Structure formats: structure tokens, C-alpha cells
Amino acid sequence: MAAITVENVSKRYGTVRALDRVDLTVDEGEIFGFLGPNGAGKSTLINVFLDYAHPDSGAVTIFGHDCQENGVDAKARMGVLPDGYTVYDRLTGRQHIEYAIEAKDADVHPMDVLERVGIHDAADQTAGGYSKGMSQRLVLGMALVGEPDLLVLDEPTSGLDPHGIKQIRTIIREENERGATVFFSSHILEQVEAVCDRVGILYGGELVATDTISGLRQSIGGGTKLQITVDRCDAGVLERIESLEGVEHAWLEEADNRVEVTCSNDAKMDVLVALNDAGVDVENFQTEEASLEEMFVEYTDGNR
Numbered sequence: 001m002a003a004i005t006v007e008n009v010s011k012r013y014g015t016v017r018a019l020d021r022v023d024l025t026v027d028e029g030e031i032f033g034f035l036g037p038n039g040a041g042k043s044t045l046i047n048v049f050l051d052y053a054h055p056d057s058g059a060v061t062i063f064g065h066d067c068q069e070n071g072v073d074a075k076a077r078m079g080v081l082p083d084g085y086t087v088y089d090r091l092t093g094r095q096h097i098e099y100a101i102e103a104k105d106a107d108v109h110p111m112d113v114l115e116r117v118g119i120h121d122a123a124d125q126t127a128g129g130y131s132k133g134m135s136q137r138l139v140l141g142m143a144l145v146g147e148p149d150l151l152v153l154d155e156p157t158s159g160l161d162p163h164g165i166k167q168i169r170t171i172i173r174e175e176n177e178r179g180a181t182v183f184f185s186s187h188i189l190e191q192v193e194a195v196c197d198r199v200g201i202l203y204g205g206e207l208v209a210t211d212t213i214s215g216l217r218q219s220i221g222g223g224t225k226l227q228i229t230v231d232r233c234d235a236g237v238l239e240r241i242e243s244l245e246g247v248e249h250a251w252l253e254e255a256d257n258r259v260e261v262t263c264s265n266d267a268k269m270d271v272l273v274a275l276n277d278a279g280v281d282v283e284n285f286q287t288e289e290a291s292l293e294e295m296f297v298e299y300t301d302g303n304r
């Protein structure tokens, strides 16, 4: 069963189109990265999951339950770290977790949860004195209580230091290993790349791409760049390479005697074979993959 289905969802705020006919399915057990620049509409979609925002058209289901028609069941198996989370200034960290345990009727020790999110030392301090990162860890801890089947994390690393970011990654992987589906939004590409099975790129309210990271690399063309130092090369050889399936462009950096080729991952070997067949000696060979950052720019910079 799909963990999340989003069907043709649109949402406007006045003249702003926050979501524009978004279609998306996230399968059970996936770690799905929801990427987009500031203002793309990421939080709006998460707000629709939570029924904090009502779509103008379309529907969203969580494990088959309609988020607007049956929000209680839709949210029952969900743990959420929302964008505009709040903590209760006068309650301690431990009391927050105890509250979540009671609300979800869960069987876990509050200190184990606080330790997992790295704020056990501050368990008995009131949350009013917590830093932004500590508050965020606390709300994440509350989301983890009760082993939710779906974890929805809106920019979970935004207030965290590098150590905290690493901890979040570990938690995401652990949660996924115990069977949870994870949906997390971010504009920080490398974090998404580090843990996600699939990503969706949202831009101006539109879902402009959904794929695995390697699939996205391939679909923008030049997914892989080869740099091949050769003993010699001429226009005929370059033409031959460019005629290969999966090759986008081949050119010679004359000063370094280096052939550069943008191609799909599958075409790499064919390029080397073609050089060999043309009697060209390969002296050195390097592969450079398009970074997610480059892909992101490609998809969100007006090229689509």
C-alpha cells in the first residue's frame, strides 16, 4: 500500500500559487526527500497532510485515509516535526516526552527518547531555556514516540550543527530500518542525497521531477562526465563517440590532450571501447558525476 498519495492537489493563498496540480505517491518503506527552494510550497503540502491547510482541489491520503475527510485516522500513524513547531516554555523536556507518551499510549522510557535525540542532559530544564536546535530535537523526540509508520519531517536539520545533522541522518535510517516510511523536506541537497531512496523537486508549487537520484542525473543529460587523457585524438574520433547511444557531447581539451564526454552512466564503457577501436591509447580516465546541486539548479532555474 502507498504510504502517501497526492492527487492533483492545488492550493492558492490569494494570488500566490503555493501548490499547482501536484501528483505524488510515496510507497511504504521509502525514504522520500522533498526538495525545493524557499517558498516552493513544501510546508504547504505538509500542512495539507496535517489538515492545517485545505487544498482548493485534489486529495491526499495517508495509508488510505483521506487527510481532509478523515484526518484523525490519517494522522494516527504519523509522527511529525512540522515547520512552525512550538514547545511549552514552562514544561521540561522530559515532561514534553511524557505528554507524547501518554497521548500516543506508547511504551517507552522518556529518557531513552531524550538520549536518542541528544538532549538527555537537559531533560529537567524547562524548554523555554532551550536553544532552537534543542527545541527542534525535542519536537523530533515527540514525533518518534510510539514508533510511527510515517515520519514527516519539515526541514529537520535547519537549526542543527554538523553533529546534530549526523544524528538526524542516523535516526532517519534507524526509523526506516524498523519499517517506517520517511518523508522529509529540505532545501539542503547533500542531506537529501545522503539518505533518500527517491526525491521530488518542487518549484513554484509544481512538482517538476520525481525520481531516484541517479535517475535524475541521467534525465538532465550529461549525468556523467568522463575525462579521458589520450595519446591523440581527432574530429573523426569525436564524431564517432558522439554517435554512440547515451552520449550527449564529446570534445577535446587540446592543451591537456583530454577528451571530455557527457553521457549516461551506461555509456561509459562504450566510449572507452570506441576509443580503443579507433586505435587511441587511453592514458588516464576519470568520472565526474553531476552533483545534486547542479541538478537542482537545472530543474529550478527556469530551464523547465
Ligand SMILES: Nc1ncnc2c1ncn2[C@@H]1O[C@H](COP(=O)(O)OP(=O)(O)OP(=O)(O)O)[C@@H](O)[C@H]1O
Pocket (backbone or CB within 6 Å): 013, 016, 017, 018, 036, 037, 038, 039, 040, 041, 042, 043, 044, 045, 083, 187
Ligand atoms: N498561510 C499562508 N498565507 C499566505 N501565503 C502563504 C501561507 N503559507 C504559505 N504561503 C505562501 O505560499 C508559498 C509556499 O510557501 P511554503 O511555506 O509552502 O514554501 P516552502 O517550500 O515550505 O518554503 P521554505 O523552504 O521557505 O519553508 C510561499 O509563497 C508562501 O509565502
